[in-house]
Amino acid sequence: MSSQVSKQRDHNSYLRIIMISATFGGLLFGYDTGVINGALPFMSKPDQLNLTPWTEGLVTSSLLLGAAIGSLLGGRLADRYGRRKTIIALALLFFAAALGTSFAPNVPVMIAFRFLLGLAVGGSSSMVPAFLAELAPTEKRGRMVTQNEFMIVIGQFAAYVINAILGVTLADSGHVWRYMLIICAIPAIGLFFGMLKAPESPRWLAAKGKGNEALHVMKKIRDAKQAEIEFKEIQEALKGETNIDKASFSDFSAPWLKRLLLIGIGVAIVNQTTGVNSIMYYGTQILQESGFGTKAALIANIANGLIAVIGVGFGLWLVGKMKRRLMYMIGLSGTTVSLLLIAVSSMVFEGSAALPYVVLSLTILFLAFMQGFVAPVTWLVIAELFPAKLRGLGSGICIFFLWIVNFIIGLTFPMLLSSIGLSGTFFAFVAIGVLAVGFVFKYMPETSDRTLEELEEYFRAKYGDDNEKNEKPMAGIR
Template sequence: MNDHQNRRLKLIMISATFGGLLFGYDTGVINGALPFMARADQLHLTPVTEGLVTSILLLGAAFGALLCGRLADRYGRRKMILHLSFLFFLASLGTALAPNVSIMAVFRFLLGLAVGGASAMVPAFLAEMAPHEKRGRMVTQNELMIVGGQFLAYVFNAILGVTMANTGHVWRYMLALCAVPALMLFASMLKVPESPRWLTSKGKKSEALRVLKEIREDKRAEAEFREIQAAVEKDTELKKASLKDFSTPWLRRLLLIGIGVAIVNQITGVNSIMYYGTQILKESGFGTKAALIANIGNGLISVIAVYLGFGWSEK
């Protein structure tokens, strides 16, 4: 792979992983915004509406992950990520300008659709663009961008919360900042080509080969193109999966392992800290400013842990 092809591949990786950065930033920013948003002169949130505003993003993310995968198969990975960047931008401004809880909940749900769509499409897009020896590294870097986005959210929350503590609507600035990486995602994805695998599946074989030659040496691009063609043809012959397939012992075992990993990941309470860290610290005796600053440590530890895991996975 020559320098031009290597730079092109790095551009694709950085551009797509802005989706992961948005994922992290938009899930983490509510942590610092809640204490200010909940005030009586702002949205006057009760414990119930605090939970609604926070959790409805996750509901939207579930629908987004479910729906956007099919849409990406129909319209293309790049095009869907571009549309998601616009949705990120629109929903970020909507939450920042929301006059009441109802409007806030609607735009938080839309933001969740974008978060879920990005979580499903960005890793798939990266995997389809990366050469096999770099595939794991490129997809894992998206995870680093997610926790990096959360860390940035905590940092900016602390900066704004400390310097503008007497400004009641400071939470609006916190939420509006989410629009910046959305614009960066949109602008960077304009320079990125479509996935060769998707192009091949739609019969655009010459375009798929051209894209591969932009990021691979010619001989390797042609060999990989033939592999993609064979895989796409094989996929068309596969029968649609059903619940009956889980009667196969090894497949059922994989399903149960996957469910177990997801449960263990959640029962640690990590999401409680992610979304309510500032509130928890306040209840523990910290002032709002001190809680916002201390919460940065949570984001920093996440970044360090993912970075270490990233390094160990390479060994």
Template sequence: MANGNVIRSQPVGNKGSDKKFLKKITIISTFGGLLFGYDTGVINGALPFMSEKDQLNLTPFTEGLVASSLLLGAALGAVFGGRLSDSKGRRKNILYLAVLFFIATLGCTFAPNTTVMIAFRFLLGLAVGGASVTVPTFLAEMSPAEQRGRMVTQNELMIVTGQLLAFTFNAILGSTLGDTAHVWRYMLVIASLPAVLLWFGMLIVPESPRWLASKGKIGDASRVLRQVREEQRAKEELKEIEKSLSNESKTEKATLKDLNVPWVRRILFIGLGIAVVQQITGVNSIMYYGTEILKNAGFGTQAALIGNIANGVIAVLATFVGIWLLGKVGRRPMLLTGLIGTTSALLLIGIFSLTMEGTQALPYIVLSLTVTFLAFQQGAISPVTWLMLSEIFPQKLRGLGMGVTVFCLWIVNFFVGLLFPVLMAGIGLSATFFIFVVLGLGAIAFVKKSLPETKDRSLEELESYFRNYNKDINTDESIKAAK
């Protein structure tokens, strides 16, 4: 096709070719997740060098600003990225984001002072936020219902892989070039390479069939579905999509007012809750400041950089486990188990930091507990978070709904990133983690009370469930009243 949405050379209807093409689409599009992970993880090891040798001379507050300015940008990027992906298309939006990733990475790399660094970290955040919304949505819309959990979670795997690569390059560069001026610039510039690969890769990827259908391009949607499904399955799924779009025909254009419809409002409440829950575990205090936490516990800078690699390794391994579990276990029990595990690990970090301060064993205990924390976080909480956010909203509100909820996620993330170094400097490591323990208990209560199960339901079946939820509740109440 002239607009580049469909690949002419891709065989249609050949058994097995649909799965291979779907795998290629997943790998290419999740380079957005790899950039997300690298750009959020690289600051972990770069910060100590920015503060030394007459570089950026960061205080605890400006250190928090450098780390969290990306997160504030990500919050805005999530909102505008969701809207842009609804209007321009998921594929085209990812292409725009690849360009922004490249430009902002170079801006951070050559930043002459703290002000310029914060400005370009904010721009980089716009790209990260846009990717955090658009890539999971794109994958959810491209995947069959039975593979959606595994496909969407591939993005989470690429995020933690990006963070592991960041931690590894940080350790290598910090150990070999630690005495070299501006070593942190070498750490940052590496992210420009996957940005280029993402842009070229997306040129050969088709647009989401659900987005095409929502714009009235039924023929295009059918051709894409036949590229990623067997022939009969493609026909059945297209009918299901058309039926869903027909039910949404009253919604001319997705606006914030549409989020106030009772059944949509319930979805929004659940989405916002999931977003907040994922952040108040304190995961990004470890992903952004893991090196600083290990230094605070007693490691030297180089030992902390090397030890922090263990956090990246366990995050990747745990994500593989999470992908496997999503096909076996419900979303709700996974999230509850993850929250109980992370809250327990944080409680133990707080207790040992308080009772064993200054001992030689403490840094190793803290490292083992951060690894345990990340095993639960990346093996259960994070995969479920991004998957559920990508699947609970109806088609016409998916970009907007994802944008609003992920905006909230990044705002909470921003405050964690900004305040963590200030809290650690002010009240200490143990008291800071006790705060996260209290928040974790609140998260467990929310999931037990409010989270529905979404496993093994198509996107259209989930929409029907939420549409009819209030009716079912009212019917149950009427029956009880009659009795």
């Protein structure tokens, strides 16, 4: 008995090491998207890059456009060459692009390297959750995949703290924003060396006909009996995918896969239409708009990062206790109400000394719902929807749409803020939030408490054509 307990601890320790290594991608994602929040005010100065609202939006959103393309390319590369090799390549791109942004001499060069950095961010955002989902035991899948979201907000929080420290202590240094950006290179080193020691996904190996290697990996992360059982389930599921050789867009012409793709795209879009990244990217500017000075806004913005970390920490615990769909509904309702309160308050308290503190309190409330309920479920559900041979491409397509919407919001938010003000901008997000709640209520399926193979069988039966619907679902699927 003690020997079995010891082996189980070894399996759990190995899984934990893999999870920490892979989620350095999430840390990079968070820092690279959050650092711009504090760097923009210094980068915009006339003696630096002299940004206008238009070029400010371009610098911010160029990363987001790159991320959209990176999520799609990353998914395809991961399906062809493997999850592990793809993430290692992304680590190298993270490192090179971070150095490029920190030494950029002008706006065009900055935009170019921010775009390259976005390719790495997008690739990791689609691949790391899928990689973790394929390695995790069913009962731990929610928490393991959500750990990536936790690392994202840790990265954003770290960016806000470092921004505040550097912004206050080195405010007179014209190049303080360069110091903020170069720190992005450090976690890339951790991701690279961590993934060198991680195994390839057993589900990808099995899908490529490398059954012996897949079983070997399974036995390193499961006890022998469970590894054999799960490996057989994977093999059975792959028999239903024999018509899929190299993953391509045409594979999604099957009714059930087309339906899953549309659901995944919808879930991804809903995540961004909450307006979360208007706060994560432009939180400092929002607080300045409401009445804080630059230094005070940088310091106050740390509260946004801190509540995001606390929220995802709560979400990590909650995802193992609550159904995915219910979490999403609660989260979206909370974010929509919070945005409504921000819009109303900015009108009621306009010109008042209380306004910046009211806005800060409400953005904290918004992020508590967003990071505690919505964000963890988004990445988890997208990673769970698709069969093994199409998981990389399917996840990549969904995350592509997430980043495209993110890009549009990142590009237009400064112009919206300057043209229709704080209240008008957030009233628009409220209207979209109401539609998002309706979408989730009607279309989003429940994915908790099932193995990935059971989910595949369930989706075939539920969303397939008439012949597929008549097939008998696996035991326990309802």
